[in-house]
Amino acid sequence: MTEPASDASTRRADLGANGLERLQKIIAAAGIASRRKAEELIVAGRVQVNGQTVTALGTKADPARDHIRVDGKLLHGAERHRYFVLNKPRGYVTTASDPEHRPTVIDLIKSGERLFPVGRLDYSSEGLLLMTNDGELANALTRAAARVEKTYLVKVSGKPSSSALNQLRHGVMIDRDTQIRNLAGKPGAPPRRTSGRVMTAPARIRLLRDADNPWYEMILIEGRNREIRKMFEEIGHHVEKIRRVGYGPLVLDVEPGRSRELTPDELTQLRRAAQGKSSKAVVETTAPARNRPPRPRTQRTPFSGSPGPGRPRRNQRRGIR
16 A cells, blocks of 8 residues: 555654665665666666665665565565685676576576676686675675785786786776777787776786796786786787686685585685775795795695696696696
């Protein structure tokens, strides 16, 4: 039954004293989506409160008393929060659903809760992906202010010069759009400049395996769309492979396509990382960086596939070919 406008206003005033919550926060707590995605659902007119469609992001509601629906489905309060590390294979989309009907990372985890990925790995990239239904933590981790470190192994076509790598370390201008500009063109022609460009944050880069197509370790504190591919494209090199092996305190340690739940200690460290407190992953590498001491070993080591007979070399354990 619809309340008269005056009664509804009185009820809202009373509830304000009892601690109303923002609508996107309620949706995120219910495990429907991250807070950022919940905001998109609200703006798109897919959320109703007590039978009324809501599109204003500042709207507040009482999750215990108001009837909140998303796409017509009634919310039943906060779910039990779950946290998983997933080793995303290539060929999967980092989204809950795909209009092109490609396989998604959701297909890889069987859970009673409605999970969603934190951040993204593009279709051709692989490695560590955090999956959860905790919208609050997901929102905190993806905030730029958190500066959560992400560690990647990157295979590049051709050998970048030392000066080119230093450009990446200090930050380069990349396009905001989702398309990678084609490297093919007239020899010696300057790269095409487009509007909507942004400077990347400083990155830590070091050589892991020297070859015609070398492997690098990259540590970033941002998560822009296809950022690594765009960065190397700016210095004239194509990225062949990307594997994420660390996310804050988490280390990749499961087979491709497999997942596991976080331990209580990992969750505690992850929450610290979301608050901007240092909580770095300890990832085994082939050689220490020249400007810092070797990293200690950890009980969990990044998974890289079946080691085969005999004791494999470090690069083999990490899947570097």
